[in-house]
Amino acid sequence: MIKSIKIRLLPAKEQELLMYKSCGVARFAYNWALAKWEEQYKQGLKPSKYSLKKEFNNTIKKNPNYSWLYEVSGQITVQAFEDLNTAYTNFFKGLSKYPRFKTKKSSRKSFYVRYDAVKFKDGKVNIExxxxxxxxxxxxxxxxxxxHNPRCSFDGKYWYLTFGYEESKNQAELNKDLSIGIDLGVKDLAAVSYMDKPIKNINKSKKVRKLKKKLKGLQRKLSRKYEANKQGNKFVKTNNIIKLEKTIKLIHRKLANIxxxxxxxxxxNIVKLKPYRVVMEDLNVSGMMKNKHLAEKIAEQKFYEFIRQMKYKCEFNNIEFIQVDRFYPSSKLCSCCGEKKESLKLKDRIFTCESCGLTIDRDKNASLNLGKYKSA
Structure with a gap:
């Protein structure tokens, strides 16, 4: 199994300048390739990464006006074409949206690092x-x-190097009697069948609420500054606006890290219980995000990231991971007698069974049903 490691880099000023240039070259090559791909497609041609790479080397790299491309590693531009090809492949498979151009302001600052040049020695790592x-x-x-796929990235405050490496799976002894069901929610992050208390919603903590309040005030202040410096149809970006935007970006970064x-x-903590299997629902997160009343709360909970982490951690520990059909009525079934309650509504947070009289929290009931789920 390929595991990833993320380490913080401490570059000197000259090295940091080269890293910024590398990010710029990666963005330039990707945008150039995307523009050419769309152009050839409109002409009825069949674009490919090989033809675009050849044209880029013959027309752009040989042009003396683009001599700055040689200041960074040549593997950066090569990988940009690979990334674009992957983006189109995922789009045609229905796994992602149509590839978009990367802007200097909003795109993630990152670049590919030549894998065979990465060497660790005496507290330093060699980057081509x-x-x-x-x-x-x-x-x-x-x-x-x-x-595997080493990348150098900047998150607005620090530089990081991320790479993957081969590691054998964890052969820990599992509890063959323990099947865990997990029901994700908005009030709490998740209800776990084997745990008495649900996993708390971190967005309700004092620290996060304080950061969100500060963020809201800064965003309002920024908006007022933009309006005050408006000239006709254009907004003039002053030094104070730039400072405010940087502060706002760092707060977003802190919230994401928390x-x-x-x-x-x-x-x-769930994996440490060593269950033989973990059962979750296959949530339609994109559909849930269309609810304007819950979209922000769902986005903050990061359901997709929770499921992704459970998948790879279960795989590494040889735990069976099951995602039941999204139409499986885990909330409507009684975890005691199995009776289905058709009249259950979203606003009903307590499940009361009319047959056996069981009274239980709705999410806890769903997690218990998922834990008992029998696959076909």
Missing amino acids: KVGKVKYKTNYDIPNLDKC RNNHIHQATA
């Missing part, structure tokens, strides 16, 4: 063209025969 960069991590770097950390801890 950038040089030996200091790094900081709590992980023990394994002896790497090969790095939520991701909470999900990692929750999924790790």
Whole structure:
């Protein structure tokens, strides 16, 4: 199994400048390839990454006006064409939306690192063209025969190097009598059949609420500054506006890190119970997001990320992971007698069985039903 490691880089000023240039080159090559792909497609041609790569090398790289492309690793532009090809493949398979152009303002700053040049020695990692960069991590770097898809990225505050490596699956002894059902929700992050208390919603914590309140105030302040500096139909971006935008971006970063950390801890605690299987519902998250009253709450809960982490952690520990059909009535079935309650509505948070008289929290009842689920 391929596991990933993320380490923080501590580049010097000259190295950081090269990293910024690398991000720019990766974005330029991707946008150029996307424009050419669309152009050839409209002409009735069949574009491919090979033809675009050849045209890029013959027309752009040989042009003296683009000599700055040689300041960074050549593998960055090569990988940009691979990334675009993957984006189109996922689009045609229905796994993602149509590829879009990357803007300097909103796109993620990242670039591909040549895998065979990545070497760790004396607290430094070698990155092609950038040089030996200091790094900081709590992980023990394994002896790497090969790095899988190494990427260098910037999150608005720090630089990181992310890469994958081969690791054998965890052969821990599992509890063959323990089947865990997980029901995701908005009030609490998840109700787990084997746990007495649900996994709390981190967005209701004092720290997150304080950050969101601060963010709201800064966004209003930024909006007023934009209106005050409006000239005709254009907005003039002053130094104060730039500072405010940077502060807002860092708060978004902090909120994202808090939520991701909470999900990692929750999924790790479930896996530590060593069940032989984990059962969850196949949620239609994109459909749920269309509800304007719940869209923000659902987005903050990060259901997709929770499911993704459960999948790979179960796979690594040889735990069977099952996603039942999204139309399976886990909330309407009585976890005691199995009677189905057709009249149950979304606003009913307590499940009361008319047959056996069971009274239980709706989400807890659903998690117990999922834990008992019998696959066909």
